Amino acid sequence: MxxxxxxxxxxxxxxxxxxxxxxxxxxxxxxxxxxxxxxxKEKVTKDQLPAPVKAVLDHEAYKEWTVGDIYKVKPAEGAANAKVVYEIALTNKEGQTGTITLDEQGQDASKEQE
Structure with missing residues (x-):
């Protein structure tokens, strides 16, 4: 035992x-x-964004949102078809937060990152 x-x-x-x-x-x-x-990831300012990305942020859809931290995310080395994207934190008047991910042409890049 x-x-x-x-x-x-x-x-x-x-x-x-x-x-x-x-x-x-x-x-x-x-x-x-x-x-x-x-x-x-590299923190950047709104002034450093490409013109198409700035245009998206200036669009009426985001007029009620305040831009917070912005990060330029470079693709991993060796990644196929990888693009530079921008992660932009937003906050509205009610305190809700969100993040949008845009490529250099101002297109939604959130699906490409998944």
């Missing part, structure tokens, strides 16, 4: 160690991905 109890305890210990190792590996991978994304 002691052997069975010892064996069960040993298996449980190995299981917990394996779960912990997997969690650490997953966390390290997520941190690396976040770091890569941050390396490709």
């Amino acid at each position: 002691k052997k069975v109890t010892f064996l069960a305890a040993a298996i449980a210990l190995l299981g917990f160690t394996s779960i912990d190792a997997n969690a650490q590996a997953t966390q390290a991978a997520e941190q690396a991905q976040t770091q890569t994304q941050n390396d490709n």
